[in-house]
Amino acid sequence: xxxxxxxxxxxxxxxxxxxxxxxxxxxxxxxxxxxxxxxxxxxxxxxxxxxxxxxxxxxxxxxxxxxxxxxxxxxxxxxxxxxxxxxxxxxxxxxxxxxxxxxxxxxxxxxxxxxxxxxxxxxx
Numbered sequence: 076x077x078x079x080x081x082x083x084x085x086x087x088x089x090x091x092x093x094x095x096x097x098x099x100x101x102x103x104x105x106x107x108x109x110x111x112x113x114x115x116x117x118x119x120x121x122x123x124x125x126x127x128x129x130x131x132x133x134x135x136x137x138x139x140x141x142x143x144x145x146x147x148x149x150x151x152x153x154x155x156x157x158x159x160x161x162x163x164x165x166x167x168x169x170x171x172x173x174x175x176x177x178x179x180x181x182x183x184x185x186x187x188x189x190x191x192x193x194x195x196x197x198x199x
Contacts, residue, residue, distance in 0.1 A: 083123065083127065085189070085193070086123045086126065086127065086186075087119055087120055087123040088119070088189075089119075089123075089182075089185060089186045089189050090118075090119040090120075090122040090123045090126065090182065091115050091116055091118065091119025091120070091122075092119070092185055092189075093119075093178075093181060093182030093183075093184075093185035093186065094106070094108065094115060094118050094119055094122065094167070094178070094182065095108070095115050096181055096182075096185055097177070097178040097181040097182060100181060101174060101177060101178065101181075104170065105169070105170050105174045106167075106168070106169055106170070106174060106178055107167075107168040108166060108167055108168075109166040109168075110166050114164075114166040114167065117164060117166070118160060118164055118166070118167040121160045121163050121164050121167075122156060122157065122160040122182075125156045125159050125160055125163075126156055129156070129159065130152060130156055133152055133155065133156075134149070134152060137152065150176060150179060150180060150183075151176065153176075153179030153180070153182065153183055154172060154175035154176040154178070154179040155175075156179070157169060157175040157178050157179050157182070158172065158175045161175075
């Protein structure tokens with residue numbers, strides 16, 4: 076999917092899938108998505124919108140911290156995006172910053188795996 080709309084739909088799907096996996100792995104006391112399927116889709120949409128529009132500004136504003144930490148600070152930025160999505164959409168509940176960090180890492184891993192699967196053997 077080379078179009079911007081196609082990339083956003085993939086980002087939306089990956090965000091929703093990553094949130095679902097994070098909620099399953101971490102348990103409902105850590106990440107709760109009330110209403111299940113519909114709420115997962117909406118939560119993924121909000122997270123994808125935050126990652127598309129807000130995350131680039133946050134990365135730019137925290138660029139010195141990202142560079143000094145050799146990119147490790149991106150984990151905290153991902154956690155902030157998860158917490159922002161939970162703050163904006165009440166059916167998504169995250170129990171704390173530590174859980175958001177772990178959820179952000181899980182979503183990032185899912186994103187990486189989907190990217191590898193979609194790209195296939197195009198690197199050869």
